[in-house]
Amino acid sequence: MDATKRPLYIPPQMGLYAEKHRLFEIMQDLLGGLLIHRPENPLDFLIRQLKFSNCDAPRIFLLGPPAAGKTTIAMWLSKQLIIPRISRENLLTNEWSALASEVQHHQERKEAIPEVLWAKLIEERLQLEDCLCSGWILEGLPDTRELSRSLQVMGILPRHVVVLHAPDIVLIERNLGKRVDETTGEVYHTTFDWPTDETIRWRLKAPEGISEKETLQRLLEYHRNLPGIIQSFGKSMKLINADQPCADVFSQVLSHVRLPPRSNAPFSPRILLCGPPGSGKSLQAALIAQKYGLINVCCGRMFKEAVASGTRLGELIKSYTDSGWPVPDKIVIKLLSKRMNRLDCYIRGWVLHGFPRDEDQAKLMPDAGIFPNRVFFLTVSAEIILERLSYHMLDPISGERYHSLYKPAITREVNDRLLINPKDMEETIKSKVEMYFRLSKGLEESFEDAIFINGDQDPQTVFEYIESYVINTLPVKEIWNL
Structure with a gap:
């Protein structure tokens, strides 16, 4: 932070440090103690408070x-x-x-x-x-x-x-x-x-x-x-x-x-949504971002924007996407870190989905300055995922998307011209789902405080569950001597 420049730019890392070490609560307790007890030697009093006091x-x-x-x-x-x-x-x-x-x-x-x-x-x-x-x-x-x-x-x-x-x-x-x-x-x-x-x-x-x-x-x-x-x-x-x-x-x-009382400290939600393909991550991210003004960070959409920008990084990503190979983790984390460490993400908060996909990617997040304070796993069975994704069809004339079970075509004429994207073929979806479930155990173990929500229910119900965990404080299990 350069003290000679105005306005002052406060790095996001300072806020993360203050939140991690509960600086707001510590200062609140110290100031409250001073005003209540009014000690003759405030410095000795504060030293004793810091030595023995425990905010938790x-x-x-x-x-x-x-x-x-x-x-x-x-x-x-x-x-x-x-x-x-x-x-x-x-x-x-x-x-x-x-x-x-x-x-x-x-x-x-x-x-x-x-x-x-x-x-x-x-x-x-x-x-x-x-x-x-x-x-x-x-x-x-x-x-x-x-x-x-x-x-x-x-x-x-x-x-x-x-x-x-x-x-x-x-x-x-x-x-x-x-x-x-x-x-x-x-x-x-x-x-x-x-x-x-x-x-x-x-x-x-x-x-x-x-x-x-x-x-x-x-x-x-x-x-x-x-x-x-x-x-x-x-x-x-x-x-x-x-x-x-x-x-x-x-x-x-x-x-x-065990549930901590509501704190007066500033709070910016940093939400991570994980789950198999078709679990509803994109929809829930859009709902929570729209209601609370969070930055909606979709990993797949960021790839498309980077490719469209024509930058050197975008050209590098394009070479992988065109060939069908996955983008290396180092490139993905670099792209995400650049976006999520901007000031708007720190002030407004963010909701991330589409990353990480495995344990190795999750381990790269702390070094990139990505620290979620709410992690959700949307759990959906493989059968439901296949039912949701393998019946998608596209109208090449209107661009409208249909689903054989949930949103069938209105007329026979429209139904006859519908096309199936190769990505929506049952074999392709099965391979993606099998890969997710094969890697999901290690990913879940990377986030000890993750919250698991049944994704096989009404989207509004899922959203209400997520919302309740975002706006309310979570139990802090590590503070108790159990």
Whole structure:
């Protein structure tokens, strides 16, 4: 970048680097921390934030009424994601904490504990290294609007807020059968989850406060506080029905927290469409490019444009296409790199189809600066492909294309003069399809995060599937310690 020239030209590689390393999210977190905490030494504060902070670390509020299964789900999440589980009970087990001792003194004197004190205790726990590096899950917290506001003022903001819900009568029945293993802290139930190990059964005890009257009182208090909590986190809350098997509830919660929240960072779609001939790549590329203003990059069309331009590269490509030989990969990647590294592709985004066709071509893309952030494979069986492609015919007079099954000629006169392109002969199509399926396995393995969509359905349905994956964030599997 030449600082002496105006307007400044920012190379696309800078944007790719910023997107790859999440610079926008890092700067957002650092600036937010400075404004919230207002440290006396901002530089030391930023160094500590950069050392410990993790933009992808899970920060979860798991809320819900009594007996909704918060403890069980939180423990399973803690084990699965390897993150600390924080609740009111384990906050008070920190013997070194002066704040925990103060809360215990309030409890011993049976005094109301200020919500600000709870918030400070939570903040103290979340500042430890395990929470800063790995993330955390707050079980049943915050449970009042005052605590929610206090946490927000302190800069304790979740990435996901999950609220379990179930009918009150179900919750009362659950609570009556609850039993706790005091050794491990595991929660069991006399009806739904009774342990098979006799040793564990002997250790189980009924916790305090599970009678029907006490449960009703806690439910009333929860329903009274819920509107205030919704006002604090309404837009980011995920409601999940807890009146179903615990494994199903956990699966839904885990799927939700694995989905990163929507980022405010600038996003330019870079879409790669792969699939066998006749799978509908060209049609889907045209639809997505038209709706979102992306650059539609078709490898075959680029060959024709290069040949028509009369350049040396075009003449070289023409020599291969006229002889029927495939264009070498080095020439193809050079042509694509020149087009896709223009500024319009970086600003508006692009959708590429017709390349790569095999694993070797896919390996050339990073060196050419071609980094797709959405990869789709349209899956269609060989029989359907033959049905789609081998019945094409052309009217030599009008230039209209017909299909024996989907778009037959209207009159017999037109039908009699239709011609079949040699490329549409069944033998030619079979050889292309067989080659694709022979190379497809290696190509699919080149893109670990590829999305597979059934192409044997209505084109608009396929487009809606593609669109949903383009506009929504994708799960970032590598950030979780699974």
